[in-house]
Amino acid sequence: xxxxxxxxxxxxxxxxxxxxxxxxxxxxxxxxxxxxxxxxxxxxxxxxxxxxxxxxxxxxxxxxxxxxxxxxxxxxxxxxxxxxxxxxxxxxxxxxxxxxxxxxxxxxxxxxxxxxxxxxxxxxxxxxxxxxxxxxxxxxxxxxxxxxxxxxxxxxxxxxxxxxxxxxxxxxxxxxxxxxxxxxxxxxxxxxxxxxxxxxxxxxxxxxxxxxxxxxxxxxxxxxxxxxxxxxxxxxxxxxxxxxxxxxxxxxxxxxxxxxxxxxxxxxxxxxxxxxxxxxxxxxxxxxxxxxxxxxxxxxxxxxxxxxx
Amino acid sequence: xxxxxxxxxxxxxxxxxxxxxxxxxxxxxxxxxxxxxxxxxxxxxxxxxxxxxxxxxxxxxxxxxxxxxxxxxxxxxxxxxxxxxxxxxxxxxxxxxxxxxxxxxxxxxxxxxxxxxxxxxxxxxxxxxxxxxxxxxxxxxxxxxxxxxxxxxxxxxxxxxxxxxxxxxxxxxxxxxxxxxxxxxxxxxxxxxxxxxxxxxxxxxxxxxxxxxxxxxxxxxxxxxxxxxxxxxxxxxxxx
Numbered sequence: 001x002x003x004x005x006x007x008x009x010x011x012x013x014x015x016x017x018x019x020x021x022x023x024x025x026x027x028x029x030x031x032x033x034x035x036x037x038x039x040x041x042x043x044x045x046x047x048x049x050x051x052x053x054x055x056x057x058x059x060x061x062x063x064x065x066x067x068x069x070x071x072x073x074x075x076x077x078x079x080x081x082x083x084x085x086x087x088x089x090x091x092x093x094x095x096x097x098x099x100x101x102x103x104x105x106x107x108x109x110x111x112x113x114x115x116x117x118x119x120x121x122x123x124x125x126x127x128x129x130x131x132x133x134x135x136x137x138x139x140x141x142x143x144x145x146x147x148x149x150x151x152x153x154x155x156x157x158x159x160x161x162x163x164x165x166x167x168x169x170x171x172x173x174x175x176x177x178x179x180x181x182x183x184x185x186x187x188x189x190x191x192x193x194x195x196x197x198x199x200x201x202x203x204x205x206x207x208x209x210x211x212x213x214x215x216x217x218x219x220x221x222x223x224x225x226x227x228x229x230x231x232x233x234x235x236x237x238x239x240x241x242x243x244x245x246x247x248x249x250x251x252x253x254x255x256x257x258x259x260x261x262x263x264x265x266x267x268x269x270x271x272x273x274x275x276x277x278x279x280x281x282x283x284x285x286x287x288x289x290x291x292x293x294x295x296x297x298x299x300x301x302x303x304x305x306x307x308x309x
Numbered sequence: 310x311x312x313x314x315x316x317x318x319x320x321x322x323x324x325x326x327x328x329x330x331x332x333x334x335x336x337x338x339x340x341x342x343x344x345x346x347x348x349x350x351x352x353x354x355x356x357x358x359x360x361x362x363x364x365x366x367x368x369x370x371x372x373x374x375x376x377x378x379x380x381x382x383x384x385x386x387x388x389x390x391x392x393x394x395x396x397x398x399x400x401x402x403x404x405x406x407x408x409x410x411x412x413x414x415x416x417x418x419x420x421x422x423x424x425x426x427x428x429x430x431x432x433x434x435x436x437x438x439x440x441x442x443x444x445x446x447x448x449x450x451x452x453x454x455x456x457x458x459x460x461x462x463x464x465x466x467x468x469x470x471x472x473x474x475x476x477x478x479x480x481x482x483x484x485x486x487x488x489x490x491x492x493x494x495x496x497x498x499x500x501x502x503x504x505x506x507x508x509x510x511x512x513x514x515x516x517x518x519x520x521x522x523x524x525x526x527x528x529x530x531x532x533x534x535x536x537x538x539x540x541x542x543x544x545x546x547x548x549x
Contacts, residue, residue, distance in 0.1 A: 056548040087391035087394070091319075093319060105312050
């Protein structure tokens, strides 16, 4: 594996434009071993950036290297890299096993049968491996594509929206697999437009907005920064009026309003404090909390907060 | 390269495509059998029969259309389904990818087109040596068109439509009525190859063929040039 002091994936002042449309604008970043999450709303430029990193698209400006080599038209480099695109298409006439085997052979794997069996087992699709891919559910297809992506034991793995179509149980298994691969010293870059998907997985996140890198760093530090912004939180309880009265007394609450369905909507200036206080209030007032959910924790609102400072 | 070749072959042999090209390839034979069944005329491998069946139907229509249908799909399918990245992100050279796609097209198109021309010619009494010449020239012609249409499939999702216009207007119409166009026409090369290899059997083409060496050079240049252009396109394009 590469030295941790040298980024495995190094992006220098990269831009991509199509005519007058700028898809990626002067992005620089370095990605090291571990799991890195590339977050951004749809249309932020994540996929375009990944395509340039993978070598599928030529940058209009700037440079990309993986393991110190340019990925564009560099077939030999792909022995060390595994890529799973956002496009979920597969060759429907192949069985899952044939698809992974095919990928292993093209990657120059020597023990194809063993590598295929190991990759399919890792994604938990042993029972379905002999069925045509055309009969798979979306989540199964994603997992078999993942098996084909890692069958040659790549040192760097790039996954574009890999959790599309997967159910919660599959997501947990995916997280476990990614953590395991990262613990082996691999460099994993995962894109997503859903904050929660990478929250527990990524060691580091990169936030993209409108083609630019808006923020990067440790997830918890960025999350803490996000927690300082005012949030609307909806709370469903057994007695909304008593809950509202108790919440008004908190310093971190800017406003409280009663909803139509036993719910209270509060504007909190400190979500972390609200979270800690809620359980105490429920206990003290003998309330049953049925649901607590942020109303504006969308990626867009998070990004606008970060971008606007 | 074997893996890409077999995959491409499987892609080309799927769907409705096979049925259409089989029907097309069988047309000359079916036409001859129909004429015989109706007892309208005694057919022989000469004059109008060569003009109509070999040039008009096979070289002017079936050959380019069958080859175009397959060759444009070789990369066209991958681009349409967005699966091309599976190929280009493997440690496989671009030359191997283009070559595998081209060979997959040829493995299907050459036997079909050659059978289409040779079986029909045999039915009307063409000699064995003539059939050999015909098979060779048709195979060369299929390879030339395959090289052109493989590039077309990489350039545009409408390759089939543009290809049809090219086949009908350039190869079908202009190469027939404008003599200079024959130097830049696959059909012109094919007729000249047939005539150059067997002047006696293909004397029907005498008045409208270019020089034999020009046809050999033209065929070779087109095959190599379009192969290299496809290679260049695959290296420089942004893969979806």
